[in-house]
Amino acid sequence: MKTAIYISISLVLSMFLFSACGNNASLQKYIVEKQNDNNFITIDLPSSLLLTEDNSLNKEQLQTVKSIKKVNMIALQLKDENKEIYEIEKQRVKSILSTDTYETLMKYGSNDMGASLLFTGNVEAIDEIIIFASDSDKGFGLFRVIGEDMNPSQIVKMMNKVNSQNFDLSFMNEIGGLLN
């Protein structure tokens, strides 16, 4: 009788513990850990570097840009020799993203491709946007926009202003170069 109670209590407790452990394995930690890993391509870009000096953004738009702190990218290119690492790392990222911290917005999956869009914060003040995509031929990539109270409506409005005159987009070419 008593043991039954103990068992159920410990069951419930372990549930809580599991979820707590999950939170500790944050994406931030993971990315920092992979920054020195040769299997990975990582890019870390503060948003302030992206703005050109003679941009034509108004005050509100500048505020929006400032709400975005930085852009993170991490990718693992699939080659013959790293198939095992690919599977392990993909599962690790997946399990981090499946914790309660990250809320899924959209998910797509097919035979050899998968993509998901997640975020943290709330819908009017987003802290982090994450895109995770994998392809069983090419590898996987994780793209992350970190900010503070990012307003989706403002960001979409600002998108019209994203051009080479306002932003230094040369990093795009670098990413393309790294992946090829």
Place this chain on the structure above:
Amino acid sequence: MKKIIAITVIALVSQTLFSQGVFDKFEDQQDVTSMIVTKSMFKLMSKIDLSSNDPKAKEYLNMVENLENIKIFTTSNSGTAAEMKKTVDSYLKSSTSLSELMRVSDDGKNIKFYVKEGKNDNFVTELFMFLEDANSKDSKAVVMSITGNIDLRQISQLTADLNVPGSEQLKNIDKNKN
């Protein structure tokens, strides 16, 4: 006492299983293409309100904001399609509140729509669709479930936007109802 504990544990466990949804098992299966959109996405979409002066767009956004989630599973494999049919059958049996809305048979294609009654005639809490097409190469079976506070008068617009099969026929729902 022991029984009570056992029941509580089972209840807890089964609840978490159920909340996963009966069709989620197809998500990671081979030969299945899945698409899931969550409540937060709809909330987010309704916040990005760019053409706020258009009353039609406003109505549409209003409906989008009230959606819970959309799940679409498509398979190109006839074995998986048969399994989907089985799951659909047991789902329809287990949930008595789902009633058939309409049925379309067209060129070997079989589409069935089911709804769960909402607050009034124009609203449903779930729109469920099952499509079978043995001749199709890419989509031998499609399962779609939309949950939330769904305005049937707006839903065909949404399914058309999502490129869901059968959305053409859904346009007539309104007329059928009145």
